[in-house]
Amino acid sequence: MAHPVVQSRERILAAAEEIFAAKGLHGARVDEIASKAGVNKGMLYHYFHSKEDLYTAVLKANFEKILAATSQAAKGKGDPQEQLVEAIKSYFYFLAENPRFARLISWEALEGGIYARKVLSPIWEEGLPQIKKILEEGKAKGIFRPDLDIRQMLTSISSLCISYFTQKDLLAIIWEDDPVRPENLERRLQHILELVLRNVLL
Amino acid sequence: MAHPVVQSRERILAAAEEIFAAKGLHGARVDEIASKAGVNKGMLYHYFHSKEDLYTAVLKANFEKILAATSQAAKGKGDPQEQLVEAIKSYFYFLAENPRFARLISWEALEGGIYARKVLSPIWEEGLPQIKKILEEGKAKGIFRPDLDIRQMLTSISSLCISYFTQKDLLAIIWEDDPVRPENLERRLQHILELVLRNVLL
Amino acid sequence: MAHPVVQSRERILAAAEEIFAAKGLHGARVDEIASKAGVNKGMLYHYFHSKEDLYTAVLKANFEKILAATSQAAKGKGDPQEQLVEAIKSYFYFLAENPRFARLISWEALEGGIYARKVLSPIWEEGLPQIKKILEEGKAKGIFRPDLDIRQMLTSISSLCISYFTQKDLLAIIWEDDPVRPENLERRLQHILELVLRNVLL
Amino acid sequence: MAHPVVQSRERILAAAEEIFAAKGLHGARVDEIASKAGVNKGMLYHYFHSKEDLYTAVLKANFEKILAATSQAAKGKGDPQEQLVEAIKSYFYFLAENPRFARLISWEALEGGIYARKVLSPIWEEGLPQIKKILEEGKAKGIFRPDLDIRQMLTSISSLCISYFTQKDLLAIIWEDDPVRPENLERRLQHILELVLRNVLL
DNA sequence: GATGAATGAGAATTCATTCAT
DNA sequence: GATGAATGAATTCTCATTCAT
Numbered sequence: 001m002a003h004p005v006v007q008s009r010e011r012i013l014a015a016a017e018e019i020f021a022a023k024g025l026h027g028a029r030v031d032e033i034a035s036k037a038g039v040n041k042g043m044l045y046h047y048f049h050s051k052e053d054l055y056t057a058v059l060k061a062n063f064e065k066i067l068a069a070t071s072q073a074a075k076g077k078g079d080p081q082e083q084l085v086e087a088i089k090s091y092f093y094f095l096a097e098n099p100r101f102a103r104l105i106s107w108e109a110l111e112g113g114i115y116a117r118k119v120l121s122p123i124w125e126e127g128l129p130q131i132k133k134i135l136e137e138g139k140a141k142g143i144f145r146p147d148l149d150i151r152q153m154l155t156s157i158s159s160l161c162i163s164y165f166t167q168k169d170l171l172a173i174i175w176e177d178d179p180v181r182p183e184n185l186e187r188r189l190q191h192i193l194e195l196v197l198r199n200v201l202l
Numbered sequence: 203m204a205h206p207v208v209q210s211r212e213r214i215l216a217a218a219e220e221i222f223a224a225k226g227l228h229g230a231r232v233d234e235i236a237s238k239a240g241v242n243k244g245m246l247y248h249y250f251h252s253k254e255d256l257y258t259a260v261l262k263a264n265f266e267k268i269l270a271a272t273s274q275a276a277k278g279k280g281d282p283q284e285q286l287v288e289a290i291k292s293y294f295y296f297l298a299e300n301p302r303f304a305r306l307i308s309w310e311a312l313e314g315g316i317y318a319r320k321v322l323s324p325i326w327e328e329g330l331p332q333i334k335k336i337l338e339e340g341k342a343k344g345i346f347r348p349d350l351d352i353r354q355m356l357t358s359i360s361s362l363c364i365s366y367f368t369q370k371d372l373l374a375i376i377w378e379d380d381p382v383r384p385e386n387l388e389r390r391l392q393h394i395l396e397l398v399l400r401n402v403l404l
Numbered sequence: 405m406a407h408p409v410v411q412s413r414e415r416i417l418a419a420a421e422e423i424f425a426a427k428g429l430h431g432a433r434v435d436e437i438a439s440k441a442g443v444n445k446g447m448l449y450h451y452f453h454s455k456e457d458l459y460t461a462v463l464k465a466n467f468e469k470i471l472a473a474t475s476q477a478a479k480g481k482g483d484p485q486e487q488l489v490e491a492i493k494s495y496f497y498f499l500a501e502n503p504r505f506a507r508l509i510s511w512e513a514l515e516g517g518i519y520a521r522k523v524l525s526p527i528w529e530e531g532l533p534q535i536k537k538i539l540e541e542g543k544a545k546g547i548f549r550p551d552l553d554i555r556q557m558l559t560s561i562s563s564l565c566i567s568y569f570t571q572k573d574l575l576a577i578i579w580e581d582d583p584v585r586p587e588n589l590e591r592r593l594q595h596i597l598e599l600v601l602r603n604v605l606l
Numbered sequence: 607m608a609h610p611v612v613q614s615r616e617r618i619l620a621a622a623e624e625i626f627a628a629k630g631l632h633g634a635r636v637d638e639i640a641s642k643a644g645v646n647k648g649m650l651y652h653y654f655h656s657k658e659d660l661y662t663a664v665l666k667a668n669f670e671k672i673l674a675a676t677s678q679a680a681k682g683k684g685d686p687q688e689q690l691v692e693a694i695k696s697y698f699y700f701l702a703e704n705p706r707f708a709r710l711i712s713w714e715a716l717e718g719g720i721y722a723r724k725v726l727s728p729i730w731e732e733g734l735p736q737i738k739k740i741l742e743e744g745k746a747k748g749i750f751r752p753d754l755d756i757r758q759m760l761t762s763i764s765s766l767c768i769s770y771f772t773q774k775d776l777l778a779i780i781w782e783d784d785p786v787r788p789e790n791l792e793r794r795l796q797h798i799l800e801l802v803l804r805n806v807l808l
Numbered sequence: 809g810a811t812g813a814a815t816g817a818g819a820a821t822t823c824a825t826t827c828a829t
Numbered sequence: 830g831a832t833g834a835a836t837g838a839a840t841t842c843t844c845a846t847t848c849a850t
Contacts, residue, residue, distance in 0.1 A: 110308055153393075160362070195401050454842080
């Protein structure tokens with residue numbers, strides 16, 4: 001009885017993000033979101049039109065966050081190789097620090113991507129726009145392999161980064177170790193960088 | 203109108219596989235499965251105890267299928283490098299020919315893997331056991347890099363292959379091309395092999 | 405726990421008719437209909453698609469009933485005047501014996517008639533088709549007034565009959581008498597007939 | 607953006623009248639009324655206690671309006687026949703010019719008349735008091751039929767006038783013409799007058 | 809085995825009303 | 830007076846599961 005008034009909308013968004021990430025659009029329950037947000041269920045319909053609109057808002061917020069976080073990463077940072085490393089690093093650590101993003105995007109992909117398409121983002125439609133540009137530039141400058149298949153490489157980079165976080169629960173069991181422990185994160189990042197660089201460089 | 207009695211169980215399993223793959227455990231509807239199987243809903247509970255048991259049966263059948271399909275792949279086929287190529291190839295094409303498998307496994311991973319663990323399979327818990335063995339052997343024989351991180355590499359191979367099929371709908375849009383067209387499949391496979399071999403070989 | 409199986413659909417229709425007549429489409433509650441029918445709420449959605457489809461089914465059944473009841477009334481019954489009397493009588497007494505019909509049709513009219521139009525019936529679209537024919541014939545034969553406005557007269561006959569039954573609760577209070585007591589019914593019918601005949605005849 | 611303060615109450619009443627007339631007490635939404643009135647929902651509860659009290663106020667205002675409009679109509683206007691014509695005319699045109707009144711009263715009648723009874727008006731309880739008096743006088747003076755059934759005649763006059771306006775949407779469809787076009791209004795009025803006079807006069 | 813009817817526990821959504829400011 | 834947020838009790842509809850035959 002008396003939550004800070006101004007924050008209800010934000011509280012709902014935060015709770016929704018958590019639960020949609022954990023259970024997907026269909027697995028999530030409106031009641032659970034409302035109760036986790038500490039607001040009345042009706043508020044949810046007051047601020048957002050429907051469960052699906054709330055879900056879309058969560059996607060949108062996440063896309064904006066990752067764009068903001070990664071778009072500046074490699075700006076003017078030396079040669080393409082350094083830029084590539086920097087860009088993958090910032091993408092990977094964004095995912096590490098925003099563990100819900102990878103799950104949200106994976107649910108969404110399995111469910112057909114119909115909601116994400118509404119909030120159309122370069123990340124979603126183009127893959128990783130900044131990395132794409134770096135690869136093109138490096139190839140043009142003769143630093144990267146001339147026969148580098150950029151489309152395939154982008155697909156691979158994206159899979160390698162995202163999958164690690166969506167599968168971390170399973171890896172935790174198999175490895176009997178915590179995949180998101182700092183050392184494990186760093187080891188994984190180095191492995192991905194090595195995989196990519198060995199393929200990209202001449 | 204009257205379906206051959208003996209096949210009901212199989213029909214249910216097949217329908218369930220299709221719908222669970224398309225919509226996941228929570229998105230699938232028991233009614234839809236029954237009607238797609240052309241049987242009465244009660245039959246579903248006659249043969250399987252519950253929706254979740256049916257789902258588990260689908261997972262089990264799929265694991266058995268992939269094990270049968272891939273375990274023989276690289277048996278006695280020359281050196282580790284050739285074996286590795288052969289093993290990845292057979293895994294990749296198994297996924298291409300069984301498009302539901304990748305989706306099932308991805309839903310399951312997002313949902314926490316609790317059902318897959320019941321039908322405990324080496325594939326699931328260990329990753330790709332045959333490939334693991336090949337990597338170990340190649341490393342022991344000095345053909346693969348001595349500092350090869352097998353755990354990381356297995357994780358990568360698995361991600362690279364599976365993601366391609368779970369994301370094919372999105373790739374189709376971005377690429378404006380069909381990712382599972384034979385030429386595109388082959389191109390993807392070659393890219394993955396290159397990525398892996400450049401990293402594995404000395 | 406154990407209603408006669410075969411009758412559920414009919415029980416639902418009957419309960420729905422009663423409650424829709426009493427409260428209109430929007431005032432009626434699905435729960436109330438189900439509980440009055442003595443069936444589970446889900447059955448209602450099993451047999452009918454939605455509340456609105458159930459309502460439409462009730463309208464349809466009622467239109468069919470009144471058509472069956474009135475269409476034969478004045479067949480081959482002497483001259484137009486006698487036929488007219490007979491037709492109005494049978495319409496009036498149909499309404500008296502089916503008290504829900506007038507209410508259903510009145511709710512529907514106020515709510516815009518959108519559902520009735522789906523089950524399109526001559527009664528609804530044309531007014532009173534049989535009476536219309538009688539009026540036209542009598543006019544053609546020179547028995548009824550040559551300047552008789554058939555459209556107006558049909559509108560009046562319909563109003564005079566139906567209104568009596570939709571307003572009976574109010575009349576009961578004002579009159580301090582029961583408007584549907586046999587003598588009152590007959591008195592009303594005679595009044596309507598007189599009103600009509602004095603206007604129709606030369 | 608800021609509405610003149612003093613008028614809020616009136617604005618609410620006007621909006622409520624429109625929406626209650628269109629959708630009835632149960633079909634109307636408090637939110638819709640408030641937004642149509644351009645005021646905050648709370649205001650509605652400030653001026654009126656509840657949705658039902660607001661509805662009652664709308665009924666009351668309408669009854670007062672019709673009383674004011676019709677009570678003077680036939681005052682000292684010649685013989686009973688002329689007075690009757692005058693009274694029906696003014697009633698009919700009041701309804702034509704206040705199209706919500708007929709609908710309000712019809713919803714209310716179907717819903718049992720419980721709210722109208724609270725604002726107890728002679729119109730409602732007695733039918734048409736002025737017309738009643740005229741009929742009685744005409745009968746007493748020997749100008750109207752000695753066996754005229756005043757109760758029936760009042761019921762008929764009321765039905766004939768009101769029904770026309772509550773059914774105008776349906777008539778518009780059947781006739782493929784606008785029932786409230788001036789000529790159609792006049793034609794209807796003449797028909798009603800003829801119907802009544804032929805029955806009332808000797 | 810097989811069926812269609814039936815059920816009860818939810819699930820999303822709506823809505824009249826209240827409250828703090 | 831006036832506002833927007835907040836609430837809780839419905840309300841329509843869904844769905845996995847069971848049962849009688």
